[in-house]
Amino acid sequence: MREPSQQEQRVLTTIAGIPEGFVATYGDCSPGAPRLAGAVLRYTDRPLPWWRVVRADGSLTQGSRQHALLDAEGVPFKGARVDLSIARYFPEDSP
DNA sequence: GTGATGACGGAAA
DNA sequence: CTTTCCGCCATCA
Numbered sequence: 001m002r003e004p005s006q007q008e009q010r011v012l013t014t015i016a017g018i019p020e021g022f023v024a025t026y027g028d029c030s031p032g033a034p035r036l037a038g039a040v041l042r043y044t045d046r047p048l049p050w051w052r053v054v055r056a057d058g059s060l061t062q063g064s065r066q067h068a069l070l071d072a073e074g075v076p077f078k079g080a081r082v083d084l085s086i087a088r089y090f091p092e093d094s095p
Numbered sequence: 096g097t098g099a100t101g102a103c104g105g106a107a108a
Numbered sequence: 109c110t111t112t113c114c115g116c117c118a119t120c121a
Binding site for chain 1: 101102103104105
Binding site for chain 3: 008030033034035
């Protein structure tokens, strides 16, 4: 297994630290390189809560599966998007 | 080794 | 409101 870079490490740590009922954006997990966050979720073998990661505008990337999981956690929706003004999680408080 | 791809973001038109 | 374009970085072919 390859040693995770500092940026990858941040992505892993951030996603793992998202509390139930909240979400974080790709940009929050990987500032300056949001595509990296997407790549990590695609290729990692770690058990991460991938459904709690949404686009910067609150729209989902994994359609109904993601919607169902978030809805089950009580994440507030505004139409087809997550209401980030309520459910957004800010990783700066997390290690 | 080079080039294309993608679970993105933000600005511009 | 929508569409287009460029930057970003690990993985894939």
